Amino acid sequence: MSLLATETESTAVNRPAAGKAGEGKPGLSIGWIAGFALPVLVAALWEAVVWAGLANGRLLPPPSRIGATLWELARSGELAMHAAATLWRVAAGFALGAVVGTALGAISGASELMRRLMDPTLQALRAIPSIAWVPLFILWLGIFEASKVALIAVGVFFPVYLGVAAALAGIDRKIIEVGRVFRLGRIAMIRRVTLPAILPAWLTALRTGLGLGFMFVVAAEFMGASEGLGYLLVDGQQLGRPDRILAAIIAFAVLGKLADGLLVFVTRPLLSWQDVSRNRM
Amino acid sequence: MLSIDALSKTYADGVVALEKLSLTVGDGEIVALVGGSGCGKTTLLRLIAGLDTASAGQIRLDDQRINEPSANIGVIFQEPRLFPIEDNVAFGLNHLSAFEREGLVANALTRVGLSGHGGRWPRELSGGQQQRAAIARALVTRPRLLIMDEPFSALDPTTRASLHRHLLSLWDESRPTMLLVTHDVEEAVTLADRIIVMQPNPGRVFETFANPLARPRVRLGSGFETLSRQILTSLDHSLKPGRPQAAPAGTADAAWW
Numbered sequence: 001m002s003l004l005a006t007e008t009e010s011t012a013v014n015r016p017a018a019g020k021a022g023e024g025k026p027g028l029s030i031g032w033i034a035g036f037a038l039p040v041l042v043a044a045l046w047e048a049v050v051w052a053g054l055a056n057g058r059l060l061p062p063p064s065r066i067g068a069t070l071w072e073l074a075r076s077g078e079l080a081m082h083a084a085a086t087l088w089r090v091a092a093g094f095a096l097g098a099v100v101g102t103a104l105g106a107i108s109g110a111s112e113l114m115r116r117l118m119d120p121t122l123q124a125l126r127a128i129p130s131i132a133w134v135p136l137f138i139l140w141l142g143i144f145e146a147s148k149v150a151l152i153a154v155g156v157f158f159p160v161y162l163g164v165a166a167a168l169a170g171i172d173r174k175i176i177e178v179g180r181v182f183r184l185g186r187i188a189m190i191r192r193v194t195l196p197a198i199l200p201a202w203l204t205a206l207r208t209g210l211g212l213g214f215m216f217v218v219a220a221e222f223m224g225a226s227e228g229l230g231y232l233l234v235d236g237q238q239l240g241r242p243d244r245i246l247a248a249i250i251a252f253a254v255l256g257k258l259a260d261g262l263l264v265f266v267t268r269p270l271l272s273w274q275d276v277s278r279n280r281m
Numbered sequence: 282m283l284s285i286d287a288l289s290k291t292y293a294d295g296v297v298a299l300e301k302l303s304l305t306v307g308d309g310e311i312v313a314l315v316g317g318s319g320c321g322k323t324t325l326l327r328l329i330a331g332l333d334t335a336s337a338g339q340i341r342l343d344d345q346r347i348n349e350p351s352a353n354i355g356v357i358f359q360e361p362r363l364f365p366i367e368d369n370v371a372f373g374l375n376h377l378s379a380f381e382r383e384g385l386v387a388n389a390l391t392r393v394g395l396s397g398h399g400g401r402w403p404r405e406l407s408g409g410q411q412q413r414a415a416i417a418r419a420l421v422t423r424p425r426l427l428i429m430d431e432p433f434s435a436l437d438p439t440t441r442a443s444l445h446r447h448l449l450s451l452w453d454e455s456r457p458t459m460l461l462v463t464h465d466v467e468e469a470v471t472l473a474d475r476i477i478v479m480q481p482n483p484g485r486v487f488e489t490f491a492n493p494l495a496r497p498r499v500r501l502g503s504g505f506e507t508l509s510r511q512i513l514t515s516l517d518h519s520l521k522p523g524r525p526q527a528a529p530a531g532t533a534d535a536a537w538w
Contacts, residue, residue: 174358175362177332177362178356178362180332181330181331181332181355182372182373182422183351183352183373188375
């Protein structure tokens with residue numbers, strides 16, 4: 001039987017793999033360098049301007065001063081403590097928001113009736129600015145961790161809910177039909193058809209949710225925190241230390257990027273089947 | 282035997298896709314449905330596959346009424362519809378043990394010329410190989426009826442010819458009844474024992490051609506060409522107002538598609 005395979009078909013097998021091996025790496029390294037070029041250039045320019053005495057750098061400290069502050073915070077253990085507090089809050093809020101968002105998104109996406117029941121209310125709640133929840137959460141949950149985690153969970157919830165609901169509602173009818181032709185049961189249909197179909201959109205929604213989690217943690221830590229990178233921001237403002245504020249901002253950026261990178265790294269194997277022009281998220 | 286009796290399908294928007302269509306396909310017979318756009322070919326296949334419900338009439342496979350997907354009916358779609366999972370071919374074998382599944386899948390892949398490709402992702406396969414995988418998936422459950430909706434339309438002529446030979450050799454092993462929808466008259470003549478021309482608005486049987494040619498069928502033969510011309514002429518007439526039932530031979534016109 002295999003003799004019936006044409007040369008055209010058999011040679012096509014190796015093409016994508018060969019293409020992947022040969023391409024990408026040089027572009028990737030240039031991309032990395034290009035990504036760093038602009039911020040490094042701007043930082044070097046500002047450093048030179050302050051060093052030359054053209055600006056005093058009091059409100060916008062030069063990179064060397066921010067670096068020194070970061071080093072000092074790291075050496076004293078303050079940075080690790082604040083970063084750990086922030087990470088814990090984001091992780092807890094992200095887990096809560098992602099689980100609830102996925103569950104409600106799945107219910108809304110799978111049932112038209114449930115979508116009609118839930119979606120208008122959730123869309124109205126989505127329009128509420130995050131900061132508006134703060135007084136209510138403090139009243140309900142107190143000033144400590146619970147209210148902060150709840151606020152972050154709200155931020156994570158909406159993109160995950162929307163992503164899952166939209167992905168479920170938009171599954172290609174054709175692949176559902178294949179499952180029906182093979183008379184898959186409800187569980188098998190979910191496991192073998194639905195989940196793989198919504199996985200890319202779900203992971204994108206989780207990434208968006210994680211990004212929002214890092215935004216909401218700032219608002220959460222503004223409400224009476226005694227530790228966390230958000231607290232460091234407030235502390236820097238009250239002490240008139242812009243270098244501390246910028247050090248906290250840089251720490252936020254690094255943590256956010258690392259968390260996003262970790263999420264992509266962990267979930268990449270789940271998407272290895274995708275036939276896309278760029279195999280990166 | 283597949284028997285379709287006075288089958289009608291009217292969609293919610295009022296479009297009558299099929300009207301009182303009756304048709305019988307014998308055991309092991311290969312029947313091709315050809316017709317212009319909107320003649321209800323795909324609707325008919327979806328109804329036979331149990332993916333849609335008829336407005337009137339009934340479909341029976343060996344005296345069993347078809348209202349929903351059945352283990353006795355395999356479907357090959359226009360596009361392979363493969364999944365982001367490695368066990369596409371094992372899709373319909375959930376009820377078997379892993380050992381039995383693996384054996385059947387390996388055998389099915391060998392039969393379609395994809396031995397050793399079981400671990401590949403769909404994107405790593407060419408179009409022809411993907412459709413081979415879809416054929417393996419449909420045949421591995423050994424259905425009594427195999428229905429195909431333009432399964433080779435997206436492939437190049439060389440791959441298509443290869444898959445025609447391949448499909449016929451697979452059919453020869455267990456001789457399932459096959460119902461094929463195609464736009465390609467040559468494909469219909471190559472594969473089918475009987476070619477049914479359908480007319481549109483609403484979809485009905487317009488004319489039926491028995492195929493007397495012995496297999497393997499040579500496209501350059503005069504009999505092949507004559508039959509193809511007759512079918513093309515019938516197709517042309519099926520789309521014209523007034524629709525004469527008798528198609529004069531040798532007046533082929535490819536304008537129908």
